[in-house]
Amino acid sequence: MTRFAIITLGFAACFFYLPIVVLGIFSFNASSTMAFPLSGFTFAWYADLVGNAAFQDGFVTSFLIAQPVGLLAAFIGLVAAWALTSPRMRFRGAFAVLILVPFLVPKTVLSIAQAMLMSWVGLGRGATALILAQTIVAIPFTTTIIAAVLIRLDPRLEEAARDLGATPWQSFRRVLLPQLNVALSAAYSIGVILSLADLTISMFLAGRTQPLSLIVASEFRRELKPDLNAMQVVVLLLTALIVALTEINRRRRLRGRTAHLRDQT
Numbered sequence: 001m002t003r004f005a006i007i008t009l010g011f012a013a014c015f016f017y018l019p020i021v022v023l024g025i026f027s028f029n030a031s032s033t034m035a036f037p038l039s040g041f042t043f044a045w046y047a048d049l050v051g052n053a054a055f056q057d058g059f060v061t062s063f064l065i066a067q068p069v070g071l072l073a074a075f076i077g078l079v080a081a082w083a084l085t086s087p088r089m090r091f092r093g094a095f096a097v098l099i100l101v102p103f104l105v106p107k108t109v110l111s112i113a114q115a116m117l118m119s120w121v122g123l124g125r126g127a128t129a130l131i132l133a134q135t136i137v138a139i140p141f142t143t144t145i146i147a148a149v150l151i152r153l154d155p156r157l158e159e160a161a162r163d164l165g166a167t168p169w170q171s172f173r174r175v176l177l178p179q180l181n182v183a184l185s186a187a188y189s190i191g192v193i194l195s196l197a198d199l200t201i202s203m204f205l206a207g208r209t210q211p212l213s214l215i216v217a218s219e220f221r222r223e224l225k226p227d228l229n230a231m232q233v234v235v236l237l238l239t240a241l242i243v244a245l246t247e248i249n250r251r252r253r254l255r256g257r258t259a260h261l262r263d264q265t
Contacts, residue, residue, distance in 0.1 A: 020236065027229035045230040055231055058212035065131055065211060066195035072135040073191035074184050077142025082172075084143065085150045103140040110137070111204040118205065125207030133205050134195045141194065142187035149183040150176075182249065189246045193239055 030040035049055060080099055083089055102110060111133070118129045153176070161171035199213040206214055212235070219228055 023229050024233050026226060027233045029226065045226040046234075048227045049230045049234065052227065054215055055212065055227075058210055058215040061127075061209060062196055062211040062213065065127055065134070065209075066192040068131050069134045069138060069195040070188040070191035072131070073138035073142045073194075074146075074187040076135070076139050077146050077187050078180070078184065080139065080143040081147035081150050082176075084147050087155070099143050100140050102137050107137070107200040111201045114201070115204045125205050125209075127209045129205045129207070130202060130209060130211070133201045134198055135191070137198070137201065138191040138194045141190045145187045145190065146180060146183045149180060153179055185249050186246050189242050193242060196235065196239065 027045055028041050028043070030042040030044070084092065084095060084099070089095065105113075114129075114133045114136070115125070118124060118133075123129050123132075157175050158171050161175045162168075166174070197213070198211075199217060202211050202214050203217075212231075216228060216231065219225065
């Protein structure tokens, strides 16, 4: 790697991660004024966060919404990826563009269109509309993750199962699906993380439902308080935990698969 590339990478890392580091530092600052020099070390803002009912309710709401979003996005991504990588798929390019549309369209435009559609079908705003809208946004990511694994699988395994008398559903469930456990876990995690991080769609479709992102945005408009820093650190740690668990699960299954192949040889 050249020196220019190293310097560029360093600037990019500082641009992306330095604000997060500063946010974490101020979450332990004893002063309510977020400025240097620091006044001391304290856990008071985290204690305030524990006693803040609005933040707790918002976190629970966001968590409950994120679970069906992750499950639906992983399931639809699986079906879409299976169709996209099928050798019998016609108009593959058009289908791929259709899958990527939610990623390509600006979120504000997409949110307004979704709000109009929900109103037209009589669903209105609320948790259900928010789950459906966030799922649509997550589908391009989950489809890409699962398709990247599907395209590397040996198609002869499924063909062999068919030759041995397995139905299409049996060959999918017993041959294909076990090889996609890690990809499905990653797709589910991506859906959950995208739901927890969403603000734009929530602004248009949440209605009376108050996820954590809306509560934080509302508090930020009124006053930038240190307990907001503490709350963001907690959310970042939760996101990192989800990513870490997904990676641990991937490595565990990879070691199990390697050990199984070694025993067979």
